[in-house]
Amino acid sequence: MKSATILIVGAGFSGSVVASELASAGRRVHIIDKRSHVAGNAYDEYDEYGVLVHRYGPHIFHTNAERIFEYLSRFTEWLPYEHRVRGVVDGVPYPFPINRVTLNQLYGLDLDEVGAAEFFERVREPREPVITSEDVVLNSVGRDLYEKFFLNYTRKQWGLDPSELKAGVAARIPVRTNTDDRYFTDTFQAMPLHGYTKMFEAMLDHPNITVELGVDFANVRDRAGYGHVVYTGPIDAYFDYCYGPLPYRSLRFEHEHLPAIEQYQEVGTVNYPNDHAYTRITEFKHLTGQQHAGTSIVREYPQAEGDPYYPVPRAENEALFKRYEELAKREANVTFVGRLAQYRYYNMDQVVGAALAAAKRLTG
Incomplete structure (x- = not known):
C-alpha cells in the first residue's frame, strides 16, 4: 500500500x-x-446572477470540536455566522427551535425562564421508554407544539410519521427555556469565507x-x-x-433568483411544517454575507427517488x-x-x- x-x-x-x-x-x-x-453535496457556485448558492441545499458548518475546526482552517478562512430559523404556523413565523419567545408569541404569554420550564412540564406527555421521534417530542413539549411544528414537517421530510422514526432524529432539535434563537449553540459556527468549493479545492x-x-x-x-x-x-x-x-431520503431543489429584492426573509431559513409541498426556504446571502442588489433562494422538496442524501x-x-x-x-x-x-x-x-x-x- x-x-x-x-x-x-x-x-x-x-x-x-x-x-x-x-x-x-x-x-x-x-x-x-x-x-x-x-465538494460533494457541499458544492457551492455563483449562479448566473452572481449570487453564491449551495447547489444541493444549505450547508451550515458548526462544531464543538476545536481540532476539527482547526483542521479545516488549514484550507479556508472563515466568516462568522450563526444560523437562525423560523417556523411558520398559521402564517406567522416563530423562532425555531422552540424557545421562550416562541411560547410567549404563540400563546400570548409573558413567561420568564422558570415559567417556560413550568409550561413545558405542564404540557409534556411523559413517555417511557423513549424509542421514537414522536416519543422524544411529546415527552418534551406536548401535543400542541408537536402538531404545530414537528408532525407534518417530519412527514414531508422523511415520508414517515414521527412514530416510525428512531428517537435520534428528533433528539437533534433542542427545546429552550431561554430566548436564544440560534439554531445551533456550538462553540465554532462559521462559513468558509470564499465558499465550500474553494475550501475543497485547497484540500x-x-x-x-x-x-x-x-x-x-x-x-x-x-x-x-x-x-x-x-x-x-x-x-x-x-x-x-x-x-x-x-x-435513503432524497431531495429536489428549486432555485430562484429575485432580481429586485435585496432581502427576501428575515433569517437564513424559514420552515413550513404545515404548508406547501416544500419543507423550507433558504436565502443564501444570510449565510455568505454577500452584498448583491438581488437575492437567490432555494426551496427543498423531499422525495423518495433521486440521489441519496439521508439514511x-x-x-x-x-x-x-x-x-x-x-x-x-x-x-x-x-x-x-x-x-x-x-x-x-x-x-x-x-x-x-x-x-x-x-x-x-x-x-x-
Whole structure:
C-alpha cells in the first residue's frame, strides 16, 4: 500500500479529507467522483446572477470540536455566522427551535425562564421508554407544539410519521427555556469565507493527488494497480444491492433568483411544517454575507427517488445495514467511510472526524 496508488471514491468531505491526509503522509492518491465537481453535496457556485448558492441545499458548518475546526482552517478562512430559523404556523413565523419567545408569541404569554420550564412540564406527555421521534417530542413539549411544528414537517421530510422514526432524529432539535434563537449553540459556527468549493479545492491541491471527475466507480472498480480503495458511496451499491436496497431520503431543489429584492426573509431559513409541498426556504446571502442588489433562494422538496442524501433511521434499516457491514469487514483492501458508506446521519464535523480517523488507521 505504501508504494501503490490509493483510489478514493467520492470527492465530498469524507473522500477529500482522507485524500489530503494520505497525500500529506506521502501516499499517491487518485480520487474520482461521478459528478462534474468536487465538494460533494457541499458544492457551492455563483449562479448566473452572481449570487453564491449551495447547489444541493444549505450547508451550515458548526462544531464543538476545536481540532476539527482547526483542521479545516488549514484550507479556508472563515466568516462568522450563526444560523437562525423560523417556523411558520398559521402564517406567522416563530423562532425555531422552540424557545421562550416562541411560547410567549404563540400563546400570548409573558413567561420568564422558570415559567417556560413550568409550561413545558405542564404540557409534556411523559413517555417511557423513549424509542421514537414522536416519543422524544411529546415527552418534551406536548401535543400542541408537536402538531404545530414537528408532525407534518417530519412527514414531508422523511415520508414517515414521527412514530416510525428512531428517537435520534428528533433528539437533534433542542427545546429552550431561554430566548436564544440560534439554531445551533456550538462553540465554532462559521462559513468558509470564499465558499465550500474553494475550501475543497485547497484540500485537494497536492502533488500526490490526482482528481478525475464524471467517473462512476462501477466503471473503474476492476482497474488494476490500486493498493487500497477508500469508498464513500452507498454501501449497498458497492455490494450490488445483494441484500436489497437500503432506504435513503432524497431531495429536489428549486432555485430562484429575485432580481429586485435585496432581502427576501428575515433569517437564513424559514420552515413550513404545515404548508406547501416544500419543507423550507433558504436565502443564501444570510449565510455568505454577500452584498448583491438581488437575492437567490432555494426551496427543498423531499422525495423518495433521486440521489441519496439521508439514511432513513429505522430499526429495520439499521438491521439491513448491519448485514452489509459484515460484508464490508471482509473487504481487506477497502475502507468504508462517510454518511452513505456507514449509513449514518452525520453532521459535517462528524464526517470530518470519521475521515480523519480512517486516514490515521491507513497511515498507521
